[in-house]
Amino acid sequence: MPPFEPPVSSILDRRGFLRAAGLISAASVAAPRLHALAAQSAPAAPVSANDRIRLALIGAGGQGQYDTSVALQVPGVELVAVADCYDGRLDHCRERWGASLFTTRDYREILARSDVDAVLIATPDHWHKQAAVDAMHAGKDVYCEKPMIHLYSDGPEMIQAARSTGRILQIGSQRVSSMLYAKARDLLASGAIGQLNMVTAHWDRNSAIGAWDYTIPLDASTATCDWPRFLGTAPQIPFSAEQFFQWRKWQAYGSGVAGDLFVHLFSGTHFITGVKGPTRAMATGGLRFWKDGRNVPDVMLALFDYPEGFNLNLRVNFVDGGQENEGLLFTGSEGTIAISGNSVTVSRVPRESAPGLTVGTFTEAMQRQMRSQYAARYPVVHPAGPPPSAVDRYAAPDGYNDSYDHFANFFHAVRTRQPVVEDAVFGFRAAGAALLSNLSYEQDSIIHWDPVAMKLVNRSV
Numbered sequence: 001m002p003p004f005e006p007p008v009s010s011i012l013d014r015r016g017f018l019r020a021a022g023l024i025s026a027a028s029v030a031a032p033r034l035h036a037l038a039a040q041s042a043p044a045a046p047v048s049a050n051d052r053i054r055l056a057l058i059g060a061g062g063q064g065q066y067d068t069s070v071a072l073q074v075p076g077v078e079l080v081a082v083a084d085c086y087d088g089r090l091d092h093c094r095e096r097w098g099a100s101l102f103t104t105r106d107y108r109e110i111l112a113r114s115d116v117d118a119v120l121i122a123t124p125d126h127w128h129k130q131a132a133v134d135a136m137h138a139g140k141d142v143y144c145e146k147p148m149i150h151l152y153s154d155g156p157e158m159i160q161a162a163r164s165t166g167r168i169l170q171i172g173s174q175r176v177s178s179m180l181y182a183k184a185r186d187l188l189a190s191g192a193i194g195q196l197n198m199v200t201a202h203w204d205r206n207s208a209i210g211a212w213d214y215t216i217p218l219d220a221s222t223a224t225c226d227w228p229r230f231l232g233t234a235p236q237i238p239f240s241a242e243q244f245f246q247w248r249k250w251q252a253y254g255s256g257v258a259g260d261l262f263v264h265l266f267s268g269t270h271f272i273t274g275v276k277g278p279t280r281a282m283a284t285g286g287l288r289f290w291k292d293g294r295n296v297p298d299v300m301l302a303l304f305d306y307p308e309g310f311n312l313n314l315r316v317n318f319v320d321g322g323q324e325n326e327g328l329l330f331t332g333s334e335g336t337i338a339i340s341g342n343s344v345t346v347s348r349v350p351r352e353s354a355p356g357l358t359v360g361t362f363t364e365a366m367q368r369q370m371r372s373q374y375a376a377r378y379p380v381v382h383p384a385g386p387p388p389s390a391v392d393r394y395a396a397p398d399g400y401n402d403s404y405d406h407f408a409n410f411f412h413a414v415r416t417r418q419p420v421v422e423d424a425v426f427g428f429r430a431a432g433a434a435l436l437s438n439l440s441y442e443q444d445s446i447i448h449w450d451p452v453a454m455k456l457v458n459r460s461v
């Protein structure tokens with residue numbers, strides 16, 4: 001993870017919470033059985049010495065430089081060029097990756113180069129679509145950071161560009177390639193927690209950097225920052241170092257906590273459950289603490305209905321009074337699956353097969369009749385008797401990095417031309433769902449979305 005996204009450390013432990021609340025006894029909770037997750041089989045390595053993928057970076061800030069350092073760990077990948085709008089970052093990339101690196105403020109110079117096979121786009125959100133579409137039309141494969149879209153109209157354009165050019169487009173929500181998420185998906189599909197009815201996920205923070213107050217360099221000015229190029233299609237305002245370096249705080253460039261963090265929780269939920277997206281969204285929140293001129297909330301709560309029969313409940317809190325903390329909890333009729341830190345924990349609590357009815361004061365005949373009616377209405381899920389309660393914890397190896405796997409998957413697709421998991425359709429379904437929260441918050445209403453057609457219902461935005 002980049003330095004400004006500290007690793008999550010707390011454990012989202014519903015049974016611990018229930019135990020603390022006295023709702024279940026310690027004796028009734030099985031001790032977790034620990035399992036080490038094995039590394040996934042490595043995607044194809046280069047087939048020959050000439051089979052190198054020449055990568056260029058567009059947007060060399062915190063995530064762009066971090067992503068590049070991870071991408072270069074994948075065998076057969078080299079960095080040949082970098083574009084950025086702040087000269088200090090171009091200088092630092094040459095310090096980091098060699099003085100011969102081609103650098104420019106104008107990414108079109110990179111796209112014009114025949115020695116670039118693929119680009120990694122890590123600009124602010126409002127540039128994702130244009131840079132990605134330009135790159136695909138220039139014949140480059142694209143790894144584009146999340147959120148895929150800034151505006152709803154970005155989605156169809158990016159999908160169309162990927163289809164018409166035949167280029168690989170992978171979106172950068174790296175959890176989709178995580179072995180933890182794959183384990184959670186397999187557990188859910190195997191019926192480990194019965195029928196899913198709710199997903200609860202959060203990403204809380206409690207620091208200035210967590211709340212996007214990124215450091216402004218000492219030499220920030222119109223001499224070192226290409227302000228018109230940074231603005232692009234955003235409203236044309238005079239130079240602001242704060243808006244240049246802390247762009248997430250303004251809707252003109254970023255997508256609020258929904259586009260920044262909810263989108264990760266959507267990508268994870270959609271990957272694990274295999275669904276396309278919600279049909280209804282409602283959100284609330286507010287600017288509770290970081291009243292520094294930003295025009296997006298720092299606390300947001302949102303609820304979503306999925307046609308598959310479950311609800312999603314999301315939260316981001318930038319003043320949570322504790323440590324950075326990210327987690328997802330899948331609740332089913334027979335247990336929960338929790339993802340937190342470097343592990344997945346499945347807690348199986350089979351439903352009782354015999355009904356607990358308050359019929360003891362009725363006649364024996366009526367008791368028998370009511371028990372049989374109950375059994376007919378709620379048939380036993382486990383004909384051979386319910387399996388015992390159990391808690392299994394699956395841990396990724398120390399130092400496991402899902403970003404590496406996500407880049408390995410991308411480069412594998414670049415070499416083999418096989419589809420990527422997180423393609424433009426997946427990326428739009430995740431980001432389009434996330435941004436429903438902003439619409440609901442801004443418009444003070446429930447927003448309807450067609451997740452199959454990927455369209456807002458009865459709204460034009």
Ligand SMILES: NC(=O)c1ccc[n+]([C@@H]2O[C@H](COP(=O)([O-])OP(=O)(O)OC[C@H]3O[C@@H](n4cnc5c(N)ncnc54)[C@H](O)[C@@H]3O)[C@@H](O)[C@H]2O)c1
Pocket residue numbers: 005058059060061062063064083084085086089105107122123124125127145146147172173174229230232244245246247260
């Ligand atoms: N996948 C993740 O976990 C993750 C984590 C952090 C950020 N991100 C995403 O990465 C992207 C970048 O975030 P960041 O934190 O690195 O921001 P940042 O401000 O640190 O870096 C953005 C860089 O883009 C440059 N830039 C702006 N317009 C440009 C243009 N037209 N051409 C070339 N360069 C341009 C800026 O000068 C800046 O250096 C965002 O979309 C963000 O959502 C993803």
